[in-house]
Amino acid sequence: xxxxxxxxxxxxxxxxxxxxxxxxxxxxxxxxxxxxxxxxxxxxxxxxxxxxxxxxxxxxxxxxxxxxxxxxxxxxxxxxxxxxxxxxxxxxxxxxxxxxxxxxxxxxxxxxxxxxxxxxxxxxxxxxxxxxxxxxxxxxxxxxxxxxxxxxxxxxxxxxxxxxxxxxxxxxxxxxxxxxxxxxxxxxxxxxxxxxxxxxxxxxxxxxxxxxxxxxxxxxxxxxxxxxxxxxxxxxxxxxxxxxxxxxxxxxxxxxxxxxxxxxxxxxxxxx
Numbered sequence: 001x002x003x004x005x006x007x008x009x010x011x012x013x014x015x016x017x018x019x020x021x022x023x024x025x026x027x028x029x030x031x032x033x034x035x036x037x038x039x040x041x042x043x044x045x046x047x048x049x050x051x052x053x054x055x056x057x058x059x060x061x062x063x064x065x066x067x068x069x070x071x072x073x074x075x076x077x078x079x080x081x082x083x084x085x086x087x088x089x090x091x092x093x094x095x096x097x098x099x100x101x102x103x104x105x106x107x108x109x110x111x112x113x114x115x116x117x118x119x120x121x122x123x124x125x126x127x128x129x130x131x132x133x134x135x136x137x138x139x140x141x142x143x144x145x146x147x148x149x150x151x152x153x154x155x156x157x158x159x160x161x162x163x164x165x166x167x168x169x170x171x172x173x174x175x176x177x178x179x180x181x182x183x184x185x186x187x188x189x190x191x192x193x194x195x196x197x198x199x200x201x202x203x204x205x206x207x208x209x210x211x212x213x214x215x216x217x218x219x220x221x222x223x224x225x226x227x228x229x230x231x232x233x234x235x236x237x238x239x240x241x242x243x244x245x246x247x248x249x250x251x252x253x254x255x256x257x258x259x260x261x262x263x264x265x266x267x268x269x270x271x272x
Contacts, residue, residue, distance in 0.1 A: 026172040026193065027125040027160030029117040030077030038073040040255075046268025049227060054234070054263045063097035065227050065266055069108070075115075085113030085131070091146050093226065102144040107136040109147040115158070124161030129176070131156065145225045154178040154189070169196030185217030185232035200245075207239040213263075233265035 030036060044067040049059050059065070069091040076084045089108040094101065113131040120126075133152035140149030156176030163169045174191040188211075195205035213232040238260055243253040255272035 026174050026191065027117070027127045027158035029081055029083045029115060029127065030075050032077045032080050034077050036073075036075040038071075040071045040073070040253075040272050042067070042069050042071060042270055042272040044069075044228075044268050044270045046227070046259075046266035048267040050233075050235075050259075050262040050265055050267050052264050054261060056267050059097065059227070059266075061097035061099060063095065065095045065268070066093065067228070068092040081117045083115040083117075085111065085115060085129075087111040087113075088136070093144060093146065095144050095227070104138070104142050104144045104146060106138045106146055108138070109136050110134050124159055127158045127160075129156040129158060130154070131176075143225065145229075147226075148184060148229055148231075150181040150184065152178050152180050156189070163196075167196060169194065180217075183218040183231050185213045185215060188212045188214060198242075202245065203243045203251075205239075205241050205243075207241075208236065209239060210234075210236040227266040228268070230264050233263055235262035235265050236260045 044065075046065045047059055047063070048056050051057055069089045071087065071089050074084075074086040076086075078084055088110045090106070091108045092103075092105040094103045096102075111131055111133050113129060115127055115129040117125060117127045131152075131154040133154070135147055135149045135151070138146040138149070140147075154176050156174055158172065158174045160170060160172040163171065172191070172193040172195075174189075174193075176189045178187040178189055180186055190210045190212075192208040193205060195203060197203050212234050215232070217232040236259070237257050239255065239257045241253055241255040243251050245251050253272075255270070257270040257272070259267045259269070
């Protein structure tokens, strides 16, 4: 318990934003030759799960799932309109109950993406984004796998708007369709985001992040493994982040993410 609380407290402070700007939200593209780099240390814990009816219940046999992971996220401006995206996780996951315990660690799935800004004006910014999720370097036959060892393809539209000079902040909205290979069901994904400055040295943002499974998965496939990565699920999370700007290039953030509702997946909390 002491180890758990120590790590939770440590991770809830977190990590380095090595970046030329502190807040390039979704729809905005990077300037040519500039980059946004984020290194985050995350701790996820779930002792409850959502069943097929969306009811929140304890995991069987006093079960608990944990995921300690480090994430590196990059955006790089190839041109003023075209931004490259890369994201990778190193994970250390564990599932334990009254009878069994499984552990696994390694590099999880990897995201490669391209974002293109179509237009920008007083009315806001409109962009489109393509994303490929590729399997990481892990064994798909592990009892507790780090991913589903399959490819996902996603297309997303993004709209953002600055609230200045009315408020020192922005809003961002996203919607996308994710095509998942083989057994998993395709997904509709959405994101609603708002952020604001808190004086000259701090900022905050809130995100409502949702996934809706589209009921076209392989019902005959037997699922064994990671409770956060079932073949078909719904999940909506609330993400609250507070940041402190050290200077023009560096920031430090603390992030709290809570599952609000879902179906057929774990119901956990993330500290980052």
